[in-house]
Ligand SMILES: Nc1ncnc2c1ncn2[C@@H]1O[C@H](COP(=O)(O)OP(=O)(O)O)[C@@H](O)[C@H]1O
């Protein structure tokens with residue numbers, strides 16, 4: 001549930017719990033109903049980090065481009081970094097390629113190192129980290145290596161059927177955009193994503209966004225989260 005608060009620097013949040021049954025065990029998910037939530041005030045001395053979560057095809061990359069344009073973030077896509085690593089012929093390339101083909105998660109050490117390099121080489125202090133963390137292992141490795149937590153976590157919540165449709169129409173020549181790999185990616189997403197969502201929800205950082213609608217309609221739900229930030 002959203003309440004638009006135009007040009008007000010405070011958005012407050014309250015939560016309700018929902019139970020999800022994942023692989024035999026029940027996780028209690030705190031669903032943040034972002035009507036009123038406060039985002040920290042960024043300072044140029046320290047990075048302002050937003051994690052962008054959601055299943056394959058939920059629209060993370062598309063919304064990141066809009067956020068960059070409106071709010072001046074630097075977009076770091078974990079998937080793009082891994083694909084760049086493959087293309088560069090790096091020593092890790094073949095392992096990364098087979099992991100992506102199988103829809104599995106690349107070891108966190110590799111992904112976090114790539115993210116860290118991007119952050120360190122940027123002059124910006126506002127980062128959108130897209131498609132990361134995809135597991136608790138990812139999350140913990142980031143915290144240990146970078147030594148900080150995200151300020152904001154976005155979660156694009158999209159029905160599976162819609163995600164499958166979008167991925168099959170994406171047309172970017174990706175090795176993982178085929179029905180077999182998508183099925184595996186959705187299974188992995190279902191198994192590993194919820195504990196991460198639960199963790200950030202309990203810390204009051206999660207902004208869950210219904211990812212069904214047009215790109216612009218969805219961005220109008222994202223915009224108020226960052227409204228307190230200037231470009
Ligand atoms: N709201 C939307 N409605 C319909 N298609 C969308 C929407 N947002 C993104 N898409 C399309 O769906 C595909 C997946 O979007 P993308 O941003 O790459 O998702 P993700 O990064 O989460 O996998 C792309 O082809 C994109 O153009």
Ligand SMILES: Nc1ccn([C@@H]2O[C@H](COP(=O)(O)OP(=O)(O)O)[C@@H](O)[C@H]2O)c(=O)n1
Nearest residue numbers: 056057078079100103104105106131132134
């Ligand atoms: N944190 C991450 C992000 C991506 N990946 C791998 O990269 C693939 C593509 O990630 P992506 O973020 O580009 O995919 P989309 O959700 O954008 O479709 C994933 O399915 C994983 O195999 C990973 O191992 N760890």
Ligand SMILES: [Mg+2]
Nearest residue numbers: 060061079131
């Ligand atoms: Mg993407």
